[in-house]
Structures are given as structure tokens and as C-alpha cells.
Amino acid sequence: MTPAEIRAAVIDILETIAPDEDLSNLDDAKEFRDQMELDSMDFLDIVMELRKRYRVQVPEEDYENLVSMASTVSYLEPKMAETPAE
Amino acid sequence: MSGLAAGIRAAYYDQKVCVLERHYTIGGLNSFYRLRGRNYDVGLHAVTNFTPPGTRKGPFARLLRQLRMKWDDFGLSPQLMSSISFPGTELLFDNNIDLLRSEVAREFPAQIDNFDRLIDSLVDYDDLEQKHFEVSTRERLEQLIPDPLLIEMILCPIMWYGNPRERDMDWGQFCIMFRSLFLEGFARPFDGVRLILKKLVRKFRDLGGELKLRTGVSKIKVQNGRAIGVVLDSGEELGGENILSSAGAIETFKLCESNDDVHAHTTGQLSFVEAISTLDKFPREFGHDKTIVFFNDSEKFHWERPTEDFCDVRTGVVCTPNNYCYDEKDGDLPDGIMRVTALADYERWRNVDEQQYQSEKQKWFDRVQASATRFVPDYRQHVIDNDMFTPHTIHRFTWHENGAVYGATRKWLDGTTSIKNLFLCGTDQGFVGIIGSIVSGISMANQHLLARS
Numbered sequence: 039m040t041p042a043e044i045r046a047a048v049i050d051i052l053e054t055i056a057p058d059e060d061l062s063n064l065d066d067a068k069e070f071r072d073q074m075e076l077d078s079m080d081f082l083d084i085v086m087e088l089r090k091r092y093r094v095q096v097p098e099e100d101y102e103n104l105v106s107m108a109s110t111v112s113y114l115e116p117k118m119a120e121t122p123a124e
Numbered sequence: 125m126s127g128l129a130a131g132i133r134a135a136y137y138d139q140k141v142c143v144l145e146r147h148y149t150i151g152g153l154n155s156f157y158r159l160r161g162r163n164y165d166v167g168l169h170a171v172t173n174f175t176p177p178g179t180r181k182g183p184f185a186r187l188l189r190q191l192r193m194k195w196d197d198f199g200l201s202p203q204l205m206s207s208i209s210f211p212g213t214e215l216l217f218d219n220n221i222d223l224l225r226s227e228v229a230r231e232f233p234a235q236i237d238n239f240d241r242l243i244d245s246l247v248d249y250d251d252l253e254q255k256h257f258e259v260s261t262r263e264r265l266e267q268l269i270p271d272p273l274l275i276e277m278i279l280c281p282i283m284w285y286g287n288p289r290e291r292d293m294d295w296g297q298f299c300i301m302f303r304s305l306f307l308e309g310f311a312r313p314f315d316g317v318r319l320i321l322k323k324l325v326r327k328f329r330d331l332g333g334e335l336k337l338r339t340g341v342s343k344i345k346v347q348n349g350r351a352i353g354v355v356l357d358s359g360e361e362l363g364g365e366n367i368l369s370s371a372g373a374i375e376t377f378k379l380c381e382s383n384d385d386v387h388a389h390t391t392g393q394l395s396f397v398e399a400i401s402t403l404d405k406f407p408r409e410f411g412h413d414k415t416i417v418f419f420n421d422s423e424k425f426h427w428e429r430p431t432e433d434f435c436d437v438r439t440g441v442v443c444t445p446n447n448y449c450y451d452e453k454d455g456d457l458p459d460g461i462m463r464v465t466a467l468a469d470y471e472r473w474r475n476v477d478e479q480q481y482q483s484e485k486q487k488w489f490d491r492v493q494a495s496a497t498r499f500v501p502d503y504r505q506h507v508i509d510n511d512m513f514t515p516h517t518i519h520r521f522t523w524h525e526n527g528a529v530y531g532a533t534r535k536w537l538d539g540t541t542s543i544k545n546l547f548l549c550g551t552d553q554g555f556v557g558i559i560g561s562i563v564s565g566i567s568m569a570n571q572h573l574l575a576r577s
């Protein structure tokens with residue numbers, strides 16, 4: 039997957055987790071929690087959905103990489119480079 | 125309910141889950157039955173924690189996200205208006221805290237600033253540290269609000285809807301309940317709790333979960349500090365990687381045959397009777413338009429197990445399921461209904477023979493109604509059918525010791541037990557009520573089944 043495809047995949051996950059959020063104006067550089075109503079349960083869901091959909095494992099000590107869209111995409115890039123786009 | 129919610133989470137993430145239920149029907153205490161052609165909801169007065177569609181904060185919004193359900197799935201209609209009624213003093217409230225604030229300002233003008241300070245202090249409460257959670261609510265309130273009557277009036281509805289302890293309450297539990305009653309609110313599905321249960325079961329099964337009814341667990345098998353499986357009432361055995369139990373803490377420890385002496389003193393003591401009347405009129409036709417009335421007949425509210433008799437009717441809750449803002453397309457329920465809950469002593473109800481049980485039921489039905497009609501219009505001439513459930517019924521539906529509605533007096537906030545892969549969820553983990561128990565199931569599944577997997 040390219041970074042753009044990874045970004046789209048994460049958006050899709052966020053839409054599943056928080057269907058009431060408007061994601062069209064998401065600022066990639068800003069932390070998710072400053073733009074959306076996400077709690078720790080929802081963060082666990084990002085990790086779990088990545089595993090469920092793409093078999094990507096994110097160990098607990100890496101959770102801090104998932105704070106914003108930009109950091110999430112760059113963290114996932116090496117892990118998902120070989121993952122085929124849907 | 126907590127069990128199903130936990131099951132949904134685990135099954136959604138592809139774990140193999142089996143939910144075991146001893147009863148022939150689902151929902152534990154929040155169940156329903158048919159009698160003489162009518163549907164009776166056992167548990168449901170009000171779904172607490174109600175927030176309108178689009179709300180992103182709070183337990184209800186969180187559980188919808190976590191279960192991948194839509195706001196409409198719960199079919200909730202908000203309450204009209206409720207009250208806390210003491211002799212000569214009444215506080216009205218609805219799903220907007222401003223009404224209660226204005227009522228406090230009217231009845232207790234000297235206390236409104238203190239009341240606001242109370243709200244500020246609990247609005248973001250999220251301290252689940254056991255020793256902070258267990259601080260005395262009465263002591264905290266006495267510091268914040270130097271008016272004993274107002275304290276009793278605040279405690280009455282909150283203890284009724286979620287306090288497992290006698291007399292005092294854990295501060296953490298108080299904060300959670302205050303928010304769920306007053307800062308969020310009450311609602312009810314037109315079709316009652318059946319609707320919510322059906323949706324949960326369908327979701328669980330669609331995700332590949334297995335639900336076995338009439339399948340009680342008589343033993344949890346433990347080897348070298350790990351639970352290896354369960355023995356069913358039928359004698360059959362089932363193995364499993366992890367076990368989550370919503371049977372109650374003490375009840376679960378007994379199933380493991382673990383040494384539960386240390387927990388014996390935490391067995392809950394508070395159980396209820398409820399007198400349910402079907403009427404030939406809708407309550408608003410005789411001037412009753414409130415959803416829930418929490419009443420108490422003196423300035424002091426006594427939240428304790430009755431010691432003198434089968435029931436204590438000095439305080440109670442009157443619920444009128446007709447008095448919700450149902451959709452126009454649904455109209456009103458088929459009949460007018462009044463339900464009155466009072467405190468009851470499990471031991472007395474358990475230790476009578478069938479004949480005396482029936483006669484006590486009749487006697488207390490009349491007393492409970494007589495007590496309630498001091499605070500709501502007298503509806504007794506309109507009663508066309510009735511039923512009453514007792515602590516004995518509650519015990520039969522939930523298997524909770526003492527028929528204790530809110531479970532043990534101590535909560536296991538992190539859900540862990542001395543057995544590594546056995547966890548508690550539901551009432552004894554700490555969150556009570558319909559929404560609370562669902563949130564409990566979700567968070568225990570997250571912490572113990574998903575995050576660790």
C-alpha cells in the first residue's frame with residue numbers, strides 16, 4: 039500500500055469506529071483526540087481493526103505512534119508496504 | 125446483558141465465543157415475561173445515561189461506537205418529567221439539568237451555588253482507583269452541601285438506581301450515577317427491554333457467537349491457578365482460553381470453590397418488591413404525567429434492608445411507562461401501567477411456604493400501593509390486573525445471593541480475580557443498570573480478551 043492508500047484505510051477504520059464524526063476536515067498533523075471524541079477504547083479499536091483487516095500487529099509500546107494521521111501513516115508505511123490495496 | 129456485550133466485542137474481533145445462560149430466556153434481571161396475555165418487563169423502569177442522537181460523549185455514545193450499533197437500534201424515547209418527592213418538598217427534573225437546578229434554587233435558595241459546585245466536581249469524574257472510588261459519599265456531600273434535607277433528596281434517586289451498599293455509597297459510584305440520572309437522563313424503548321435484548325442477540329449471533337440458553341454453569345474448573353473450563357448443570361464440560369463471568373463476584377468464587385470467606389461480608393443486602401398494576405385508564409387521564417417519582421415519607425431517607433418486616437414502604441419508586449415521549453406513529457402503550465418498587469428482605473421472603481408467600485404478596489401489594497398513592501394520584505380504583513415480583517423472583521432470575529439487585533457491596537473495578545484467566549463483568553465489576561452493564565462487558569472484554577490477545 040502507498041501512503042495515500044494507508045491513509046484511506048485509516049479513514050475507513052475511523053468511519054467504522056466513530057460514524058458520527060465528520061472526517062472531511064481532518065488535519066493530518068493534529069492529534070486525533072484534539073479533533074475527534076476518541077477515548078482509549080476507541081484507540082484500541084484502531085489497533086484491533088488494523089489487525090482484523092490487514093493482519094498488522096501494533097504492540098502496546100507502539101500505541102503512541104497512532105496519535106495523529108501523519109504519525110499513524112508513517113508508522114504503518116513499512117509495516118504495510120507489502121499489503122495489497124483492496 | 126454484560127455477558128452479551130462482552131461476547132459481541134470478542135466475536136467481532138474473530139474470537140470464538142460462547143455465552144452460557146442458565147435461564148430459558150435472555151437478559152438476566154432485565155428480562156420480560158407474558159402473563160394473562162400481557163407483556164411484563166421485569167427490569168426496565170428507565171434506560172439511564174440517555175443522550176440525544178449525535179452526542180459523542182458519555183457511556184451511551186461510547187457503547188454504540190464500540191458495538192457498532194446505531195442510535196436508532198435502541199429505539200429510545202425520552203422521559204417527560206420526574207420528581208423527587210418528600211413531605212412538603214418536591215424537586216422536579218428531566219433530561220436537562222437546568223430544570224433540576226432551578227428547582228434546587230427554588231426550594232433551597234441558599235444551596236444553589238453549592239449544588240453547582242457539586243456538579244462541577246463530578247462532571248469529569250473518571251477515577252477508578254479502588255481506594256478513591258470507595259470514599260464515603262455522605263461525608264463528601266456534608267462538606268459540599270450543609271443542608272441535610274437536600275442531601276437526602278439527592279441521595280434518594282441515586283441510591284435507588286444504583287447503590288449496592290446500605291446507608292452510605294461509594295463516591296465513585298455516586299458520581300457515575302449522578303451523571304447517568306441527572307446530567308444524561310431517562311428514556312425507554314416503546315417495545316421495552318425486549319427490543320434491546322433482541323438487537324444484542326442478533327448482533328452477537330451474526331458475528332458468529334454462540335448463545336446457549338438453559339445452560340447453567342455449576343462449576344468453574346481450576347488447575348494451577350488457571351481456569352481450564354466449566355462444568356455445566358447437565359454434567360457436560362466445556363473448555364476455554366478465558367472466562368468472563370457476569371454471575372456476580374461471590375457467586376463466581378463459589379463456582380470455583382475458591383476460598384471466599386474473605387468476601388462473605390461483601391454480599392449485597394438490598395432487594396426489592398415491585399407491585400405492577402395494569403389500569404383501565406391512562407395515567408395522564410387521572411392527572412399523573414410524571415415518568416418516575418422517587419418518594420420518601422420523612423426528612424431522613426433510609427436505604428437499608430428491612431429488619432422488622434417483609435418490606436419497608438417508607439420509600440419507593442413509582443414508574444409509569446406510559447409517560448415517555450413516544451413517537452407519534454407508536455401512539456401509547458396498550459394499557460395504563462403503574463409500577464411501584466419498595467425495599468424488601470430476601471430472607472423473610474425465602475423462608476415462607478407457598479401459601480404464606482401468596483398471602484404476604486397480596487398484603488404487601490396493597491401496602492406498597494397505599495404508600496405510593498401518598499405521592500401520586502390514587503389510581504387503585506382503575507386497577508384491572510396486577511402482579512408482584514419479590515426478592516425471591518429476583519433471585520430466580522439472576523441467581524444473585526440475597527436477590528441483591530446491585531450485587532456485592534464492594535466492586536472489582538479492574539475485573540481481575542486471583543485466577544489468572546477468570547474475569548468479572550457486569551454488576552460486580554462496578555457498573556450497574558442496563559447501560560452500565562453493557563459498558564462493563566465491553567470494557568472488560570477490551571482489557572482482558574482483546575488488548576492481551
Ligand SMILES: Cc1cc2nc3c(=O)[nH]c(=O)nc-3n(C[C@H](O)[C@H](O)[C@H](O)COP(=O)(O)OP(=O)(O)OC[C@H]3O[C@@H](n4cnc5c(N)ncnc54)[C@H](O)[C@@H]3O)c2cc1C
Pocket residue numbers: 125126127144145146147150151152153154166167168169170171172339340341342370371396398465518521522523529549550551552556557558559561
Ligand atoms: C426491579 C428492578 C428494576 C430495575 N430497573 C432498571 C432500570 O430501570 N434501568 C436500568 O438500567 N437497570 C435497572 N435494573 C438493574 C439492571 O437490571 C441490572 O443492573 C443489569 O441487568 C445487570 O446486568 P448484569 O449483566 O450485571 O447481570 P444480569 O443481567 O443479572 O445477568 C447475569 C446473567 O447470568 C446468569 N447466570 C447467573 N449465574 C449463572 C450460572 N451459574 N450459569 C449460567 N448463567 C448464570 C443469570 O441468569 C443472568 O441472566 C433494575 C433491576 C431491578 C431488579
